[in-house]
Amino acid sequence: MALARITGPYFWVSWLSKLLVGETSCQWGVWFRAQHEGSSWEKVPSDFDQVQWLIKHGELLEQTRRYYERQGYIVSEASQNSFKLRGATATLAGRPDLVVARDGEVVIVDVKVGQPNVSHTAQVMTYMYALPRAMQSMFHGTRISGQVVYPDGPVDVPEAAVNQEFIAALGGLMRGLAVREAPRKTPSWNECRFCPIGARDCHERVDICEEQPVGVTEDF
Ligand code: SF4
Numbered sequence: 001m002a003l004a005r006i007t008g009p010y011f012w013v014s015w016l017s018k019l020l021v022g023e024t025s026c027q028w029g030v031w032f033r034a035q036h037e038g039s040s041w042e043k044v045p046s047d048f049d050q051v052q053w054l055i056k057h058g059e060l061l062e063q064t065r066r067y068y069e070r071q072g073y074i075v076s077e078a079s080q081n082s083f084k085l086r087g088a089t090a091t092l093a094g095r096p097d098l099v100v101a102r103d104g105e106v107v108i109v110d111v112k113v114g115q116p117n118v119s120h121t122a123q124v125m126t127y128m129y130a131l132p133r134a135m136q137s138m139f140h141g142t143r144i145s146g147q148v149v150y151p152d153g154p155v156d157v158p159e160a161a162v163n164q165e166f167i168a169a170l171g172g173l174m175r176g177l178a179v180r181e182a183p184r185k186t187p188s189w190n191e192c193r194f195c196p197i198g199a200r201d202c203h204e205r206v207d208i209c210e211e212q213p214v215g216v217t218e219d220f
Contacts, residue, residue: 002032002201003040009178010034013094013130017123020173028185029195029202031177034090042198056113056151061097064111064149073100073107083134087171089178096127106142111149120148121157126170128162 011034018024032041068075076099085092098109108127112120124146132139146157177183187204199205 001040002036004035005037007091009090009174011090011092011174011177013092013123013126016170016173017119017126020122020126020169021118023117023119024191026186026188026191026195027177027183029191029197031183032197032201034177035180042200043196044198053113057111060113060149060151061111064109065098068098068100068107068109071102073102075100081131083131085130085134087174090174092126092130092174094127094130096124096131099131101142104142106139106144108144108146109149110147113151116148116150116155121146121155121161124148124157125162125166128157128159129167129170 011030015030015033019027019030065075065077078095078097081097081099082095083093096108097111100107100109108124108131110120110124110127128144128146132142132144143159145159146161148155148157185202185204187202187206189206189209192202192206193209195202195205197205199207
């Protein structure tokens, strides 16, 4: 049985970004992970595609790290960038791939091997919001921007992107999922196949791709 977290709701940044931009709609999956100890529920095992993805990600990350070092930046890598930011209702945690710094300028970098996607930008924006608040002494007086690095090149995220509107949307989403009452569950093959929660804990999980119904019209 999944056990409630004794320290209260706990969100990883990467769980929130797709919901934040409406790319996914199953709030229950994020709520469940935020509310329950990760070791107490059954995860869907990694498949061959995920291993390939990790290898490609590691290669692009290494290229990016070397690029910034050649430019004279001080680079800190994922395990050095772990942070937690505690709010009144929940904790936000994350670990951006790279944080690079030079002459009072900090760039928070995340590497993605798939197609460019607005949820990747939202993930970096969430890091840009949270890291300076979680590590105030390190970021004091710096200019902070972000970057999503894809195989075809980087997408820059300006400091101004993290405005009050973004912060309100992020805070509203987290507060809504920090309550004990479970939110809606929207099972579909399109979302469930990327969800780590197994059928033991999510009985509505959809593991088979069923054909979409196709209607016929003479209106167009
Ligand atoms: S398995 Fe599907 S329905 Fe269940 S939480 Fe994940 S996305 Fe939602």
